[in-house]
Amino acid sequence: MKNKKKIIVIFGVFVIIGLIYASFLQFKISQYSNEDAPKNADYLIVLGARVKGTVPTLVFASRINAAAKYAKENQDTVIIASGGKGSGEAISEAESIKRELVKQGINETRIILEDRSTDTYENIDFSKKLIPQDAMSGLVxxxxxxxxxxxxxxRDQGLDVQGLPAKTPWKAVIKSYTREYLAITKFYLQRYVL
Structure with a gap:
């Protein structure tokens, strides 16, 4: 009986710690996703996501739509389309961004392609090298x-950027947030522990 009680208590403690940690992560995510993006940024880095053949997923399309809306309202902003070609993708994520932006009336001369990256770290690292030299303000x-x-x-890579939030489609909320909690945990481990 004592052992059973001990196991229940230990399990309960882990559940409470897990809930506190998840609440902390959700707070950090909310903090960043509710900020207004400043106008007239010199550049946007649009982060790629999954493409089904040549069609962006709902999550990805939401990013492209947010970038297109901003680009129409801020005519001098340069767009860096970032994302390589993964399995099941007929074109690179960068090419998908470009095609969709052009469809929405954005001049392709404003779009720079970064089509080698395979994750968020590489998105930022490779895109950083394509930022125009005189550019000061940027948005992700x-x-x-x-x-x-x-x-x-x-910011860890030395870029002073702010965010331009794209809505997360309802269909993708549970899957996206669960995966992101794990990704942030990995990020913390790499940053602070490893």
Whole structure:
């Protein structure tokens, strides 16, 4: 009986710690996803996501739409489309961003392709090398769930950027946030422990 009680108590403690940690992560995500993006940024880095053949997923399309809206309202902003070609993708994520932006009326001369990256770290690292030399202010465009980690990675790499949040489609909320909690945990471990 004593052992059973001990196991229940230990399990309960872990559950409470887990809930506190998840609440902390959700607070950080919310903090970053509710900020207003400043106008007239010199550049946008649009982070890629999954492409089904040549069609962006709902999550990805949301990022592209947010970038297109901003680009129409801020005509001098340069767009860096970031993302390589993964399995099941007929084109690179960068090419998908470009095609969709052009469809929405954005002049392709404003779009720079970064089509080698395979994750958020590489998105930022490779895109950083394509930022125009005279550019000062930049924005990272991604979904609300991803913004905190993406901006943290960018700032760790010396970029002084802010976020342009794209809505997370309801269909993708549970899967996206669960995966992001794990990704942020990995990010913390790499940053503070390893």
């Amino acid at each position: 465009v991604t979904n609300t769930f991803h913004l905190y980690r993406a901006i943290s990675i960018a």
